[in-house]
Amino acid sequence: MQTYVVETEFQLDDWEFLKVSPMKGVMRIGRKGKLSPRYVGPYKVIRRIGQVAYEVDLPRELVAAHSVFYASMLCNCLGNPT
Template sequence: MAPFESLYGRRYRSPVGWFEVAEIVLIGPESVYEAIEKVRLIRKRLRIAQSRQKSYANVRRRDLEFEVNDWVYLKISPMNGVKGFGKKGKLSPRYIGPYQILQRIGKVAYELDLLNELAPVHPVFHVSMLKMCIEDPISIIPLEGLVVDESLSYEEVPVDILDRQVKRLRNKEIVSVKVLWRNHLVEGAT
C-alpha cells in the first residue's frame, strides 16, 4: 500500500494518476502543434510584459560611475543611543568625508583613501555607499570625535532639546520635541 493510501484510506489522485492505464489515448500531432503554438504565444506575451516593466524601471535609474582621483562622500548609519528619541537609521543617510578614489575594482566597487580614524574599516566600497562630492553642510558629519566601527555605524546621542511644541487635536495632544544630536549641526536637528 502507498503511504498516502495507508494514511488517508484512499488512493492519491494527482493529475498524473487520474487515468487508468487502459484509458490513456495517444496524443496526435495536431494537439502537439497546438501546445507548441500556445507556448510560443505565452513567450511572446511575457517578452512584451517584461519590456514594458523594464521601460518603467529604467526611467529614473542612473548608473553611478566615478573616475580615479574623484572625491566622494562615504555613507554611514547612525545608531540611536536612547530608543525614546527615534528608531535606528532614522537620520540616515549621513555622509563623512570627502575621500579620494584610489582605484576602481570591478564594475561597482571602488577603493578609497581612508584616514587613520577609519583604520579598522576595509577601504573597498560598493557604489551605493558613495556620493559625489557636492558641498552640503547639513548632511556631512565632521569626523572629529566620531567613532565609526567596522559596520560603518556610529552611536547617536542627544545633546540638547531645542524646541517643544504641542499640537492639539480634538481628543488628544501630540507633543513634538526638536533634538540636537551630537556630531551634527543645528540645521540637522530633528
C-alpha cells in the same frame, strides 16, 4: 554571466562622500542618534575594483574600516574638497 546596472560611475582621483549607516555592532562615526551624520568625508577614490566597487583612501581614524565600498555607498562631492 550576471550583469550589473550601475547608476553612478566614479573616476580615479575624484573626491566622494562615504555613506555611513547606523547599525548596531558596527564602528560608530561621529555622534549617535538623530544627529549622527549620514555621509562622512570627502575621500579620494584610489582605484576601481570590478564594475561596482571602489577603493577609497581613508584616514588613520578609520583604519579599522575596510577601504573598498560598493558604488551605492559613495556620493559625489561637488566643488573643491579643500
